[in-house]
Amino acid sequence: MYLLPLLFVLALRPLLVSAGWGYTDDGSNYVIDVGSKLVFKVSKNNGDINSIVYGGTEYQGYSGKHSHVESGLGKSTVTITSYTSPAYLIKVTVTYGTLVHYIVVRYGQNDIYLLTNKGDTSVAASRFILRLKANILPHDSSMSDFYDEGSATIEASDVVRNSRGDTKSKHYQGSNYGRVMDFDYVGKTTGSVGVWLIRSNHEKASGGPFFRSLVRRCASDGEDLYEILFYSMGHTDPERWGLQGPYILSFTDGDTPKTALFARNANWSWFDTLGIKGWVADSARGYVTGAGIVNMKPGYTYTAALSNPDYQYWGVAASGGGAYSIKRVVPGTYKLTVYKEEYEVYTTSITVTAGSATSLSTITPDSDPSDVKAIWRIGDWDGTPGGFLNFESTPYKPTYMHPSDPRLSSWDPGDFTVGKTAASDFPGYMWKDVNNGHLVYFKLTAAQITSEKTIRIGITEAFANGRPTISVNGWTSPLPSASTQGGTRSLTVGTYRGNNHIYSFSVPASAFLTDVAQWNILKITIISGSGTAGYLSAGISIDCMDLY
Structure with missing residues (x-):
């Protein structure tokens, strides 16, 4: 007769393990405790994240600036919801006109999942900025994002020359980060604490697999990590409207972020029932497989990319034979482009349907100069x-x-x-x-x-x-x-x-x-x-x- 109460207690065990799990309202902010080492605050006025405490240390903010969508939203409607199914979750919803931004956490995980649905041009940029205090993360004066004291501006307000004569800018990413397809995350580690911003799959972003944009900024007052979803510098692609994400702010004890959180690896099925505006479940997506590419020139990487006015995707072809696959594609008609390195050597039109593969026969590039x-x-x-x-x-x-x-x-x-x-x-x-x-x-x-x-x-x-x-x-x-x-x-x-x-x-x-x-x-x-x-x-x- 004690079996049923015992099962009930076991079902509640996560909440009992950490009394800190959950959220409180301090009048101005929702204070969220993930039940591990991470506690953060979300402004009830505009959805800014204005405090991030990990392991007892405050990481967020400098010069009165907070972490937020765009450069910060104005007065917004900010609501919070807790879930016990499909897991113990907390979701904050920030509504600012036609823009809806989500902040989601799971019990016991030091990760903040972020999603942004932008509907039109009423909000100018499309990005998330993580603002970090100065002198917490390590720096090397040779790094491309390090600004020496006494740097002089040489172009606009964002390109400077430091005391050694080296030029620096938030636009310059150096060896660690380049094209969107080349990195899964941006961030740093002290050896005992790692702060990472894991990029989304960029299916609603613009610019394709080779797009380059700022991902971090560092100065004496503080530093930023960016998830850029649309940026006008050197941009030739139209902006896409709709849901971007999830992209993830992840804290670790010095390790690099978990690969299971990378967009190319992650299982996002637990988002399916959270009422995220614009969310498309994997079950409603299709995929593309290509048998191969002939006449591939040795020494070059070939990439197959899909694009239409609403979405973009890509996959790298195998060096031997050119087979490729592109997963988790929202159904629709797409332009398929095959690139030799970054040059378009073949294009065609394909249609992707839900729950099945679009299988393509071997491609022969016809536009290689x-x-x-x-x-x-x-x-x-x-x-x-x-x-x-x-x-x-x-x-x-x-x-x-x-x-x-x-x-x-x-x-x-x-x-x-x-x-x-x-x-x-x-x-x-x-x-x-x-x-x-x-x-x-x-x-x-x-x-x-x-x-x-x-x-x-x-x-x-x-x-x-x-x-x-x-x-x-x-x-x-x-x-x-x-x-x-x-x-x-x-x-x-x-x-x-x-x-x-x-x-x-x-x-x-x-x-x-x-x-x-x-x-x-x-x-x-x-x-x-x-x-x-x-x-x-x-x-x-x-x-x-x-x-x-």
Whole structure:
């Protein structure tokens, strides 16, 4: 007759183990205790997280700033709900106009799950900022996010030069973080405490797998960790509306975060019944499998990506045979793009249905410019300036340094001679006001000079409508139109990623020298009616150049 009460006690055991589990209302905040080492406060006025205490130490905040969505919301409706099924949970819901933000915790876990549903442009940015106190986490003065005291601003208010002459910015991420597809989390550890912000799957974000954006900021007053869901710097993708997340603030005892929390690994089924606006359960999703990719060029990573106005996904193809899979896809019609490194070499349209696989047969890329046999080629077609001057190896220095940084080689290395000069001596970036009018010397055979030739210059990004025009000996090309690129800074804030574009110039046979022993002279000139001066003059990021 004691069995039923015993089972009841066992069912309640988590609550009995930690009397701290739960929440209280102090009048201004909901004070939430996860029943372990983490206690935090959420403002009842605007949903800010204004205190984060882990292991008895306060980590949150500096200069009166809190951790929050965007740069902080105004007066909001903030409610709190506790659950005992499917697990012991607490959910805070913050409603600010058309934006709904959720803060969720599970019993005994030192993790804060965050989700944000943004409905329109009434809120400007799309990000979450974790504000951390200064001098709690470790710093190395060589790190790309460290600001030395006495740093001087050199561009806008967010690029500085420190006391050693090194340039620093919250935009520059260095070797640890680069493209979205390259990292699962951002953060640091003291060895005894780890503070991590684990990114979401970015299915409602913009920019695709290669998008680069700020993920952290450090200064003498404090530091930030970011989850960027839409950011206009160098952005060419439209903003997507709807639910972003979960992304997770995770505290550990010095370890890196649990891999089970990574978006590519996590089981989110326990969210299915929590009433999250815009939530799509795994059971209502489908997936894509690709049999393979033929004619893959050795040494390059191939990525298959899906996109439509509402969602984006990607998966890396196997190096042997090119098989790939893309999981947890919301049903719909998508553009499938296959990238050789970061260059689009194949596109098609596919439809994904719920609860099943969309199986694709072997793909043969049909848009790889390197398939054209060239007379000469500088670099290779991969959608990056990799291999060129200042991009000789990864991580590319201009992704974590301002172009003016003295650690970079001069952007004007001298003229280039085909067959003699290495690609690493050809500038990866060119600006109208910095290294314009670059010369390339080349020779042609008697047979080659008898017909028209094509010179192609591929770019991955352009700033201020920058584009190349050329002359060959005494012949000058027509002026090309600007490509479609992002409308804000790019080359100076650590990104070369824009829209790949090829400028093709038809050069008549009469332009070439008839003496095959002489060097033809190709001059590349960056033109634009936009931009200002120096590194903010019109510029381009170069992918490849060839003649055929």
